[in-house]
Amino acid sequence: MIETNVIKDKAAQANGLWNRVGDQTNPSRWNGEKWRSFVDHLNSRGVIVHEALPDVSVFVSDAGGLALGMPHGIVRPFSADEIAEVLKAAQIYAVPVTTRGGGLTTEGESVAFGGLLLDMSSMNRVLAVDPVNLTVRTEAGIYWHQLAETLRQDGLDYLSAPLNLTSSVGGTLGVGGIDINSPRLGCSADQCLALKVVTPTGEIIECSTTENSALMERVLLGYGQFGVIVEATLKIRLFTPIIMKYFYYSSLRTAMEDLKYIAHEDAADYSGILTIMDRAINLLVAFDSDEREKEFNLRWRRHLRGYGEASFGLRMAGYYLLHPWKFREAAYLIGRRLTLFPEFWKPEYMHKGKIVDRTVVFSRAVWKFWGGRKMVIPDLAASEEKFIEAVERGNQVCRKYFRHYTLYCVGIKLFNSRERYEMSCIPPDAGDIAFGCEFEPMLRDTDYSRDYLQSFKNEIYDIGVDMGLSYYRFGGMMKGYIRKAFGDDLVDKHLALKQQADPAMILNRDVIF
Amino acid sequence: MSFTRKARARAMQGGGTYEEIAPAIDSCLLCGACETACPEGIELAELNIHQRQELNRQRTTYPRWYPADSNGMIDSGRRPDEQTLLLAGGLLGSKQALCLSLLEQLGTAGKTALARDDGQDIAKIMEAGLPLSPERVERFVSSLRSARTLIVAEGLLHRPLRAWLPGTKILGPGEALLSDASLRLLLRPEDLYIIEGRGYHTDHRRLAGFYHRLRHETGCYTNLDLQRTAFSTGAASLQGRNNIAAAGCIENAKRILKGKKAGRVVVEDLADSEAFRLATDLPVIHIAQLRRGKLSYED
Numbered sequence A: 001m002i003e004t005n006v007i008k009d010k011a012a013q014a015n016g017l018w019n020r021v022g023d024q025t026n027p028s029r030w031n032g033e034k035w036r037s038f039v040d041h042l043n044s045r046g047v048i049v050h051e052a053l054p055d056v057s058v059f060v061s062d063a064g065g066l067a068l069g070m071p072h073g074i075v076r077p078f079s080a081d082e083i084a085e086v087l088k089a090a091q092i093y094a095v096p097v098t099t100r101g102g103g104l105t106t107e108g109e110s111v112a113f114g115g116l117l118l119d120m121s122s123m124n125r126v127l128a129v130d131p132v133n134l135t136v137r138t139e140a141g142i143y144w145h146q147l148a149e150t151l152r153q154d155g156l157d158y159l160s161a162p163l164n165l166t167s168s169v170g171g172t173l174g175v176g177g178i179d180i181n182s183p184r185l186g187c188s189a190d191q192c193l194a195l196k197v198v199t200p201t202g203e204i205i206e207c208s209t210t211e212n213s214a215l216m217e218r219v220l221l222g223y224g225q226f227g228v229i230v231e232a233t234l235k236i237r238l239f240t241p242i243i244m245k246y247f248y249y250s251s252l253r254t255a256m257e258d259l260k261y262i263a264h265e266d267a268a269d270y271s272g273i274l275t276i277m278d279r280a281i282n283l284l285v286a287f288d289s290d291e292r293e294k295e296f297n298l299r300w301r302r303h304l305r306g307y308g309e310a311s312f313g314l315r316m317a318g319y320y321l322l323h324p325w326k327f328r329e330a331a332y333l334i335g336r337r338l339t340l341f342p343e344f345w346k347p348e349y350m351h352k353g354k355i356v357d358r359t360v361v362f363s364r365a366v367w368k369f370w371g372g373r374k375m376v377i378p379d380l381a382a383s384e385e386k387f388i389e390a391v392e393r394g395n396q397v398c399r400k401y402f403r404h405y406t407l408y409c410v411g412i413k414l415f416n417s418r419e420r421y422e423m424s425c426i427p428p429d430a431g432d433i434a435f436g437c438e439f440e441p442m443l444r445d446t447d448y449s450r451d452y453l454q455s456f457k458n459e460i461y462d463i464g465v466d467m468g469l470s471y472y473r474f475g476g477m478m479k480g481y482i483r484k485a486f487g488d489d490l491v492d493k494h495l496a497l498k499q500q501a502d503p504a505m506i507l508n509r510d511v512i513f
Numbered sequence B: 001m002s003f004t005r006k007a008r009a010r011a012m013q014g015g016g017t018y019e020e021i022a023p024a025i026d027s028c029l030l031c032g033a034c035e036t037a038c039p040e041g042i043e044l045a046e047l048n049i050h051q052r053q054e055l056n057r058q059r060t061t062y063p064r065w066y067p068a069d070s071n072g073m074i075d076s077g078r079r080p081d082e083q084t085l086l087l088a089g090g091l092l093g094s095k096q097a098l099c100l101s102l103l104e105q106l107g108t109a110g111k112t113a114l115a116r117d118d119g120q121d122i123a124k125i126m127e128a129g130l131p132l133s134p135e136r137v138e139r140f141v142s143s144l145r146s147a148r149t150l151i152v153a154e155g156l157l158h159r160p161l162r163a164w165l166p167g168t169k170i171l172g173p174g175e176a177l178l179s180d181a182s183l184r185l186l187l188r189p190e191d192l193y194i195i196e197g198r199g200y201h202t203d204h205r206r207l208a209g210f211y212h213r214l215r216h217e218t219g220c221y222t223n224l225d226l227q228r229t230a231f232s233t234g235a236a237s238l239q240g241r242n243n244i245a246a247a248g249c250i251e252n253a254k255r256i257l258k259g260k261k262a263g264r265v266v267v268e269d270l271a272d273s274e275a276f277r278l279a280t281d282l283p284v285i286h287i288a289q290l291r292r293g294k295l296s297y298e299d
């Protein structure tokens, strides 16, 4: 049954964790000054602000479930003009505005600690599909899943998107968006051809790589600091079912070397590593066509050192026979194997041995096996050279804190050294390809304290500081790391840009600065 | 503001009361789609009914579409001894010729009969979240005990019937008819086949496979989305039966049709045919009419 009234600390305390000076956790709730005048102003312009408790409670947290904050009110916009009204008024009354898409952040980046929350999910229409030039123009609040539904009607598909069903296009372009085809296609933000943006001062601007490109570069991977994305034009492609193959490793290092090899050689259309702790390491590769699979089998397969499932199973059985005191771990691995793998082979998503709807299959599996009421997913993004060491160090931290966890590693192709990568999840020293690893503990059955989880994240992030890496989730509760990771000069440069674009510092103010 | 299923849970967790989110609870069409979409497998359809029950405990006036409490109105009649019973229910129950045609197609040498008590009142009471009389349920259930298979048009009854009659096979008319290969042959690639959502979602794992095979065998369109969730018109809901337009059923039918180059609509649930007839000029037939290709379901 539904528990009611469980969220007591509506006005969360600032820096609730103080064991580490400078680490940000829940920010203070904005004090509500001039809120009423702001709402009256918006109402007089025909903008509806929802203030009832049930309305605002909907947005009390994000997918992480650890950051708690209540907006004073919600606007569900239906046009760029409406958003422009909101932002203009917010500048006048100095009311903080937080943009929210699917709310799948885990560090509270899409949680409003008071002020106004823009719920972009109301802007979810596909505006135009161009099957000849393979582009789509869509409103930015649409979930990737909804977009896929529309594109599939014409035998089309998006290029790359996060592996969950309810992240939005706008939110994803704002943070990057990594898929298992990112080693070939780059992040979702790099699939974007043009945007309609409402700036923090309420101007509505069209931008692309040729028109207002500076704004485009600031907004993509910009964590919503430099504007609200209202519409986006994205590259798309013809839909293809995929052929999937798995290789199993007991050495994390060997698997990572092979992942790098695949990415370098462009040997597969999709690749990534998913592990059960550091015991069962699964390198998955997939192909859009029989020809690509054939080429892989001919040219690259023999170089991979992973095992097939049966021989890996035998090796594992041998290992646990020699280490009988680890029977619990063995039981966990077997249980996980038995429940997880059928999820990837559900007959209703397969046709002639191919996975028909990979996004659905992966996304559902991700939620089912890694989702939960609380989630912490600290990550490290590294250049090719530093990747293996970063993951091995992160793995040691996971081992120290949790009995059960997963590592998810993937490559990200980079395109030139675009401005948009500056102070983003893309590591500054990466060449043609960067690699990311998420460290995801299985929290399900244990109620870890926030301090414990924060300490875990800090240890992972400390590796990043130590090695000069970047992070996918560096905002919100982790923003204390921004200066440590990027250095004062770069942060001050971006802060100055932000102050110029957003004089009252109202837009997404608790996320980065 | 309207609330999604998840938003309703969040609103309650934040301290909202049932009354405060009453419009959202009342607008739920109990299609069950949120249940299959939920990766954690929470039985949301039951929770949706539970929310309605809680809301009813707190309020004294009900929406216009609420049913009158008809517990105990139906006479179960004699106990049937057929092995397969058709519980027609709702709109189908009122179309005698169509029911007979269905029976004829389902029938194995007189072993299939129309249940005199189809539990329609029970479904309505459950849907409204009103208290059910245990005696009424007992009478209904005992009238079905001898049957091995129940073909139940009202999808909302599938789950409770499985609980009340463990061991009895519960099917929807669509699955029951389409198990016959000669009937599947009559479905064409230009057909848009509308799966009845409420029953489908309660047995999703199995039925997703069944309809997956159907799609590949016949090439027809369906109302399944990429998650294999059935997009329902909502026409079978209490709200839809009260006012099909106001409940959004016609809009939903249009959305289902969008992007599909369909030449005919074939519905499992007669309530859906009304929504589609109002949404499109395409011919709309009930699955029982497939064999005859008849375009009208009037008796």
Ligand SMILES: Cc1cc2nc3c(=O)[nH]c(=O)nc-3n(C[C@H](O)[C@H](O)[C@H](O)COP(=O)(O)OP(=O)(O)OC[C@H]3O[C@@H](n4cnc5c(N)ncnc54)[C@H](O)[C@@H]3O)c2cc1C
Residues within 6 Å of the ligand: A062, A063, A064, A098, A099, A100, A101, A102, A103, A104, A105, A106, A109, A110, A120, A140, A141, A161, A162, A163, A164, A166, A167, A168, A169, A170, A171, A172, A174, A175, A176, A177, A178, A179, A223, A224, A225, A227, A228, A229, A230, A366, A367, A370, A371, A375, A508, A511
């Ligand atoms: C279970 C799970 C699996 C995940 N898997 C992946 C994965 O495979 N790959 C991956 O890349 N990420 C993944 N993520 C992270 C998540 O998908 C990304 O953070 C995501 O894409 C965010 O999209 P969203 O719509 O939920 O954005 P939100 O969480 O709503 O917002 C993200 C940020 O963007 C801002 N924002 C939102 N909308 C707009 C807009 N229209 N204009 C400007 N700024 C905006 C917000 O203020 C916030 O700072 C996962 C998260 C979870 C919980």
Ligand code: SF4
Residues within 6 Å of the ligand: B004, B005, B027, B028, B029, B030, B031, B032, B033, B034, B035, B045, B048
């Ligand atoms: S049952 Fe249908 S209408 Fe009701 S909340 Fe779930 S999906 Fe929405």
